[in-house]
Amino acid sequence: MPIQISIVVPAYNESARIGRTLEDVLRIIAERQWDAEVLVVNDGSTDNTAAIVQGFMASHPRLRLIENPGNRGKGYSVRHGMLEAIGNIVMFTDADLSAPMEEAERLFAAIQNGADVAIGSRWLDRGRQTVHQPLYRQFFGRCFNAVTRMVMNLPFADTQCGFKAFTRPAARTIFQLQRIERWGFDPEILFIAIKRGYRVQEVPVTWGHDERSRISYLKDGIKMLEELVYVRWNALTGVYSREVKEYPVEIPATKF
Template identity: 35%
Template sequence: MENNIKLSVVIPCFNEEKNIARALRRTDEYLLNKNISGEIIVVDDGSDDRTAEAAEALTPELKHSLRVIGLGGNYGKGAAVRRGVMEASGDYILFTDADFSTDISEMDIFLGECERNHDIIIASRSLAGSVLDPPQSFFRRAIGTICRNMVSLLAVKGYKDTQCGFKLFRRKAAKEIFSHLKTDGFAFDVEVLVLAGKLGFSVKEL
């Protein structure tokens, strides 16, 4: 059967009750305004709050399909993203953090780049012109810089920021990479890029 979903948006969540409604409304609004056929997949990684209930409560309001998947425990962000990606059916698959520190409007550029030239587009908080909303604290920026430098030294070279939670994939790339992914925790982003290189997928950092 022919797939008619262009974009799947995967949102991994752990205790995101305060953020998830805004994220869902913003995603739904973007898809509607851009006339993009899409689906939204929320993966609840064993939240202690009412993240799943808050997401499900938005179902009647949204114009696009919403699925809320519970992992039944706290397995890690990598596990949550992997489950969402493997459930997704869009031609393109985006995973994004629920706090929307990178707004979904960046998809205007990301989708064009992915359609024309690359298998994977990743956001960077380090490249010139990058804007975070809300801005990160000094402590969080410092920790992020240390982590990125360690990653560059130890695992993958050539990227300014491996950890930004906003990455877009062509479906083939997403399915192949995440079917091999072993890392369940926050370091999964690094393994994603390592696997992309090993499997021959092109990556662009914006």
């Protein structure tokens, strides 16, 4: 029987929290009795992130460590993991688990009800936020989202939440076409999903801000704006309309 769910966790120098993250993820898998694999994608970490994951692997055969060829970025890491995943539903979550792993059931329910892509949202129900971002982060985040909605014509309240799930066929198509390798990949994959005709559902999730977040809204925000233009160029030149590889293994529908 194929693995039903794949959970991808991109990780760069996460030694301070990857152990706790894996404990939480593996605990929820056991409690919910999910038929699941976990893939940690090590993005060229210079600390002992890989060694910690390998320690867990000794007692968890469905935990896999995938190595990037050096530090390539979050977008590359997510794509690498999603294309290596063998589950019928594939999702990715940030290593800080800002959205608790239990909330994945909300994404799975959306897919069970017909969505091809389910994306977690911090803004559809702000009452679900347990730890709020500082005001300056909220301001820059909302401004970036507003610009993204305008430039990319994306109808979502939150494009950047690192908590998204996909059916296997949708993931295989979207992530083969993804080109952005760093922070700006989220709007790109949503743009591709809509362009390819997939049904995307936004789902409110419980979420708590982690002060250790590495994103800089000034430096990275400027880069992400450049990447929005790059996405538009790719769309104009037909990059997202190309054929993708077919995968011969047919995975039966997941049942929850």
